[in-house]
Amino acid sequence: MPKTPYRIRLFTVAAAFVGLMSAGCSSDSYDTGDGNYSYLTADFALVTTDASAALVAASTDDGASLSFDRPYKAGWTAKPDTVYRALVYYDKKPTEKVALRAVTQIPVMAVHKPEDVKNMTDAPLGVESVWKAKNGKYVNVALLLKTGKMDDSSQGQTIALVCDSFSDTGDGRKVADLRFVHDQGGVPQYYTSRVYVSIPMAEFSDVDKIDITFNAYNGTVRKSLSIK
Known part of the structure; x- marks a missing residue:
């Protein structure tokens, strides 16, 4: 798994999920208790890319193995068949594959x-x-x-x-x-x-x-x- 250099350059530090969280705070979500983001979960994990350098799976720190319902392209996943450290935001539902909403690389x-x-x-x-x-x-x-x-x-x-x-x-x-x-x-x-x-x-x-x-x-x- 690639490691950052001994020095980490941080030009800007942004909350990657602010937009999604804001979108989830609608009255419909609170009224039904089952809105678009009712199942949203965040976990630290090791994420894996496929041959096209898209994210396809994750293994969380809690021991859960996740398969994503579709390949997810991130700007920092340049290498195919590679494992990265990340914070993943996904819908935690009792389904075989989960929907990955956002992902942030963790140095x-x-x-x-x-x-x-x-x-x-x-x-x-x-x-x-x-x-x-x-x-x-x-x-x-x-x-x-x-x-x-x-x-x-x-x-x-x-x-x-x-x-x-x-x-x-x-x-x-x-x-x-x-x-x-x-x-x-x-x-x-x-x-x-x-x-x-x-x-x-x-x-x-x-x-x-x-x-x-x-x-x-x-x-x-x-x-x-x-x-x-």
Whole structure:
């Protein structure tokens, strides 16, 4: 599965599903309880492309296997027969195939050494939530980034995940000390946008716990998760 580079350039952060959600808020939907979006579900998943690079199936973090009722073309699915990390919006109905309404690619964070990001600034960011996927394959992170309209198209925010060290808890458990680094990249800070990223747990097969540090707007934030 393709991973993002150690730095993720975020020119704009948009809510991919705002239009569909707005359309679903009609009086008909509330009156009948069975409107066009009554079955709408959002899940983190691994999505698969076919020979034409269209999305045809997904495996969710909850363990569900989905087949889409028609091939779905996304601008970022350039490679055929490839697996991507994504947030999928679909109609959850008791049918053999499901209708995929929208899909957003989720960056998979590569883990890097401190020297890889020595030229990045350490600008603050927001941390909304951190949680381990039900299948244990990823830790998902919801970040809150301040952004705005840019005059220079070369501007963009950058995020990196660094592993500073490994430590021992004293009872034989191994801990990975991770840190998010954020470079504002000259982007104006007019409003806040949510960005999801995923950390692959395959990188930490011999680790029992991860500690993640964020330089947040309200000070240092630390999140600890047992991964075994």
